[in-house]
Amino acid sequence: MGICFSNASDNQSPCTTGHFSSAGMSQTTSNTTSSTVSNVSGNSQFSGASGSVDEVYPNGQILPHSSLRMFSFTELKAATRNFRNDTVLGEGGFGKVYKGWLDERASAKSGSGTVIAVKKLNSESLQGLEEWQSEVNFLGRFSHPNLVKLLGYCWEDKELLLVYEFMQKGSLENHLFGRGSAAQPLPWNVRLKIVIGAARGLAFLHASEKQVIYRDFKASNILLDGSYNAKISDFGLAKLGPSASQSHVTTRVVGTHGYAAPEYVATGHLYVKSDVYGFGVVLVEMLTGLRALDTNRPSHQHNLVEWIKPHLSDRRKLKDKMDSRLEGKYPSRAAVQIAQLALSCLGPEPKTRPSMKEVVEKLEHIEAANERPKEPRVSSRHQTAYRYGQQPLHHRSPLHPRHDVNRAYPLPRRAY
Ligand SMILES: Nc1ncnc2c1ncn2[C@@H]1O[C@H](COP(=O)(O)OP(=O)(O)OP(=O)(O)O)[C@@H](O)[C@H]1O
């Protein structure tokens, strides 16, 4: 499969380079049997135990070629029971995500076989081929314990689908802001484990030979496996970083309100450290249990960072804003340290923000020094109304009635 990582002068996402058709990744037109596009190992991703790659390369690797499996639409239809509503795991800007069962021998009905997640393009989506190609080109070649595994894809006529490893615990977004039994409150040590994992994933992207700017870091793109290991998903907006002589790349402004770095929204200048800003926003969400953007809050509180930032440097104010679902069970020293780290990630100037490598080190240090959580003394209830109130999990923006405020789409510029 053609990937343009090696093209140092190319600052475009690989999706715009037209490498697909020339490199053996042609569109399927019939119900072909599954095959791998290219074979690093000579096998499909399914035959190599996914965990073993992580064990051999705990720090991740960029594969010389992807070894994605090409699925037929018929196969994925069968795997998801004809894309039945009761297999829907969630829905984002690209389309719905379905749970599927992949085992040639077992019938989908029995619910056995390899469990997969199938993302299917919605024909009315603002996203499409470009994002699909970006996902295939970037994610198809990455192998890291903190990046979700893309197993394969399907492209038949107008149907564009992506097939991932199934992440049992869903997204961090669901756990922090969701309601019901599926969204159990996350204890402090699990939150810390999740942000450390996500930070490692981002650090891996930034450390690659040709840096990759992820561009859409947010709670909904952090997926959790059965043991709450965090894996970053969704590379539809990922972009190759600047060449050595440049500090940034200039691009169309896309991303998600509340998470996108101010310099990027204002100027279209995208820095590697623009991702660090998004990471800082997720840290604040993890501390407070509040969404990056929530138009159901009073207007001066819509944007979480603008509202909470002055509270992060004050120990007492921070305590008042901590997530009430933690029930006070967190080491206050660690919370203060995370708040300070978040503040540095949210610095207005990209160059003053820490690198993701530094962020990982700091978080690991905080985790290592973690004292035993104290029993609660006072339970703060300040934000209960938002969490348990009427706000739907995916709030629709009046400006973009078909798209959630927390979904990725072109962002209007604003003063910086
Ligand atoms: N591999 C997976 N395993 C299990 N659940 C998944 C997987 N991928 C996605 N999901 C579920 O589907 C939901 C929608 O994911 P999707 O990435 O399409 O949208 P989003 O992240 O909410 O928005 P955006 O389109 O802006 O990325 C996720 O929040 C998650 O609950």
Ligand SMILES: [Mg+2]
């Ligand atoms: Mg997503």
